[in-house]
Amino acid sequence: MSEPIRILQVFGCLDRGGAENMIMNVFKNLDREKIMFDFVVHLDKKCDFDDEVLSMGSTIYHAPKYNILNHFEYVKWWKKFFKEHPEYKLLHSHVRSTAVIYTKIAREFGVKNIVHSHSSTNAGGGIMAKVKDIYQKDITKYADKCLVCSKEAGEWLFKGHEYTLYKNTIDAKKFVYNSEMDEKIRKQLGLKDEFVVGHVGRFHELKNQKFLMDIFASILKKEKNAVLVLVGEKIGSIGIEKQELVDYSKKLGIEDKCIFAGNVPNVYDYLSMFDAFVFPSIHEGLPVTLIEAQAAGLQCFVSDAVSSESKITDNLQFIPLDKGAEYWAQKVLSCKGIEKKNTYSEIYNAGYDIDAGTKILTDIYLSLLK
Numbered sequence: 001m002s003e004p005i006r007i008l009q010v011f012g013c014l015d016r017g018g019a020e021n022m023i024m025n026v027f028k029n030l031d032r033e034k035i036m037f038d039f040v041v042h043l044d045k046k047c048d049f050d051d052e053v054l055s056m057g058s059t060i061y062h063a064p065k066y067n068i069l070n071h072f073e074y075v076k077w078w079k080k081f082f083k084e085h086p087e088y089k090l091l092h093s094h095v096r097s098t099a100v101i102y103t104k105i106a107r108e109f110g111v112k113n114i115v116h117s118h119s120s121t122n123a124g125g126g127i128m129a130k131v132k133d134i135y136q137k138d139i140t141k142y143a144d145k146c147l148v149c150s151k152e153a154g155e156w157l158f159k160g161h162e163y164t165l166y167k168n169t170i171d172a173k174k175f176v177y178n179s180e181m182d183e184k185i186r187k188q189l190g191l192k193d194e195f196v197v198g199h200v201g202r203f204h205e206l207k208n209q210k211f212l213m214d215i216f217a218s219i220l221k222k223e224k225n226a227v228l229v230l231v232g233e234k235i236g237s238i239g240i241e242k243q244e245l246v247d248y249s250k251k252l253g254i255e256d257k258c259i260f261a262g263n264v265p266n267v268y269d270y271l272s273m274f275d276a277f278v279f280p281s282i283h284e285g286l287p288v289t290l291i292e293a294q295a296a297g298l299q300c301f302v303s304d305a306v307s308s309e310s311k312i313t314d315n316l317q318f319i320p321l322d323k324g325a326e327y328w329a330q331k332v333l334s335c336k337g338i339e340k341k342n343t344y345s346e347i348y349n350a351g352y353d354i355d356a357g358t359k360i361l362t363d364i365y366l367s368l369l370k
Helices: 018-029 050-055 071-084 099-108 126-136 151-158 179-188 209-222 242-252 267-273 288-295 321-333 344-349 354-369
Strands: 005-010 035-041 060-062 090-093 112-117 145-148 195-200 226-231 258-262 276-279 300-303 316-319
Touching (some): 018 050, 050 060, 090 354, 099 126, 145 354, 195 209, 195 267, 242 258, 316 321
Parallel strands (some): 035 060, 195 226, 195 276, 300 316
16 A cells, blocks of 8 residues: 655644644545545644644654744755655645745755635734734735735735635534533533633734633623633743733632633534623734634624624624623623524535535645645
């Protein structure tokens, strides 16, 4: 039997972010006798998905984290890597900041490049944000294929360059409402019949979790039997520390009603336990989380700064951020008593189920390798 084609996936880290979840969904659904994924990460610590990808036969390589001052060290690492690993003929980049550096080196070694846009804004700040902006101007220069999660993400990063829309697919069947898991997770968290306001997302200013807490504080004034459950945490070195959000909940006097669940491998079970999903991001492309929440049949209350492409079902409504916390709270409370419906067929028909997504990405890989 011939060896599988090994494709190099490049990430900042392998924690449970949207892009990482998307690739892991595909990886678990692949025919791994034909195609395998290996990973380059820019974080020298154990991450959420490490054990899982290693158990599936992958290799994880650790590139130095780029900080401008180590530019030549970074270039040297990549040149040494491709010299020692001629088996890689295709690279799939999920890191915007330094993609133009390593895709150029990959091209020199005869490697094809896919550059993938997962966002529609710069999530960082300071001098590194300025460096990213400079580097991204040439991000398509060595790309053989540009993929985007949404049209907005494509126009932002690739600015008129040709790109292909690749939908952030999920294993939709896993997200169908499960009453047993609803009861099980509630029991684990010490909950019974509370009205559960849920949120899934990395802790970051763009995700607007402090405003989320303002909304929840307004909800509590009208619904004392409510709790806020936050699934996620800071990813890598950029974002908000959990303690900052804990301190803010104390400032609002809602700390006893807030549950920080952390990063969890079974997000679908937590979604079954939510009664409403609130996502007040300041800016987004097309987050996987919103596809998952709609697949779970949840009523979703989403900032109008999020891409309109996120709306797959009638369960999602956009709300302007400038309407304020009180207005948001009224909207969220309006869904009390609404039963969760099975939206699997809607997710599938819209092309967001993993079976379709895996075939499409496999075809893209094979077409580039011909």
